[in-house]
Amino acid sequence: MPAWRWLRFVQGPSLRRITPWLLVLLALVAVRLSKGALIADLYAVVSRPFWPGTAQAEWLRSARRVEDGARLAQLEQDNQRLRTLLELQKQNPNRVTAPVISRDASGWWRQLLLGQGALSGLRAGQAVLGPGGLVGLVGSVTPSTASVTLLTDPRSRVGVWVGRTQHHGLLTGIGTGRPVLRFLEKDPQARPGDVVVTSPASTLVPPNLPVGVIQTMDANADPAPEAVVQLIAPVSALDWVQVQVR
Amino acid sequence: MDLLTRQPLLAATALLVPLLVLVSPGWLSLDGVGPCWAVLWLLPWALSDGPFSGACAGLALGLLLDALHPGGVTQVPALLLLGWWWGRMGRRAPPIQRSFSLGLLALLGTALLGLTLMLQWGLLDWMGTREAIQLAGPQVGRRLADQGVNPALLALPGWRWDDLAGSGLRVLLTQTLITALLAPMLCSLQLLLWRQVGSGWRR
Known part of the structure; x- marks a missing residue:
């Protein structure tokens, strides 16, 4: 029985001697086949303090x-x-910091009253910036105060564009907390999440100031698509603003 | 008329109204809309002091408040009318002191004031649209409309019709409600004060 000789040779005490090595070999093969799963994990555990x-x-x-x-x-x-x-901008922009001394952000009129006025160089029509971008335009000034028409006021109209698609629109307050962007094109290709900035073509406001983020789009509005814009600047919590003095 | 003629300085308390409008305390508001302070001051004044004094106070208040708010609308006619109406009511009717009727009067007054404002904006909107189309001419107007630009958008002074019907109505209702809620408390105290001051002279 020559075929059984090696089997018999392996049997007995020698099998018991070989078995651990076989197991080690199996483990190594498993590690190789799993692309080093155990080793990498072990390394990760051991080296955790040094990460x-x-x-x-x-x-x-x-x-x-x-x-x-x-x-x-x-x-x-x-x-x-x-x-x-x-020669788009003749002089360097100059900003005046002003405290907000009265805030009427909802109601018939949506306006702020600033504690700086004509004596500090403020004039009607200047842009007012809060943390987060454009807040509104100066409506009227007295020697020491200025009233600001907020972007949410129905009287406010500011030329803006969507920076990504470069399509122009008119940002109009509608008396709620969020103004409406009325596009000039039929197909503005804007979508919710797009950032709205002031238009470089506008003469009323400084160019490329961030204004808000498009929240919803109404592409079927008549006569042109509309978008509801969430302003970036928190109007109801403003306490200091900057007025861009030309 | 006693209060206004004998001690006109008392009418200077009306200066509190524009100050309160400017302060617009956030904790005393409903959905961000504050009460109509002009009505809250004018109602007890007119009730205790007659139609002429009430109308004068209404005129003064209207002028003060118009100075604070930009735009072509005015609160003078409504406040004038309210002062006169409440003044007549105080003289003819039995003394109104119960809180409920004060609240009701303040509610009616605020609603009237808001409605006159809405009416003015609506008129301005209508006239502005017509004027813009006239100025641009029918052809240009149509071309603008074809391009998707509402010609009225470029020439508007204030609220548009559809905004008035939407958020404008909300502002009107909230202001009416908060004023009517505050009126029984604030107006009865003022009424008491004015009556005490007035009766002091009569004795």
Whole structure:
């Protein structure tokens, strides 16, 4: 029985000796086939104390912030230079910071009263900026106060465009908390989430100030599509604003 | 008329109305809309002081409030009418002191004031649209409309009709409601004060 000889050779005490090695081999094959599942996981568990902590993420984030800020400043400077080259803006914009001393953000009139007036150089028609973008336009001034017509007031009309598609529209207050953007084109290709900025073609407001985000689109409105815009600046909580003095 | 002729300084309390309009305390508002302070002051004044004094106070208040609000609309006629009406009521009717009727009068007054404002804006809207179309000429107007621009949009002074019917109605109702809720408390106290001051002179 030559065929059974090796089997008999393996049997007995020698099988007991080989079995652990066979198991190790099986485990290695399993690791190989699973592309190192166990090893990588083991490594992850063992090296957990040495992982990059929150501090490191914070450094990276702050570096990114610095980079973004620097790029923004650079781009703004560049934009300014190009605009002066084009003579779109004769002088450098100058901003006056003013406190909000009266706030009537709902009701028949939607307006703010600022604690700076004609003595500080404010004039009717100047743009008022809050944290988050355009808030409204100065409606009238007295020597020490200025009343601001908010973008939500039905009397407010501001030329804006959707930055992504570059389609113009008229931002009109309708007496609710959210103004309506009435497009000039039949097919504005805008969709909810698009950012609305002031139009570079407008002479009333400084160009490219962020205004709001499109919340809903009504593409079938007559005579042109309409969009409801959520303003970025929290109008009901404003306490300091900046007025762009030309 | 006693209050206005004998001690005109008392009428200076009307200056509180524009100040309160400016302060517009957020905790005293319904859905962000504050009460109509002019009605809350004018109602007890007119009830205790007669139609002429009430109309004068209404005129003064209207002028003060119009100065605070931009736009071509005015609150003078409504306040004038209300002052005169409430003044006549105070003289002819038995003394009105019960809170319910004060609330009802304030409700009617605020609704009337809001309606006159809505009427003015509606008229301005209608005239503005007509004027814009006339100015642009029918052909240009139609071309603008074809391009999707409402010609009236570029020439409007205030609320449009459909906004008035939507959010305008909401503002009207909320203001009417909050004023009517506050009137029994605030107006009865003022009425008491004016009557006490007045009766002091009569004795």
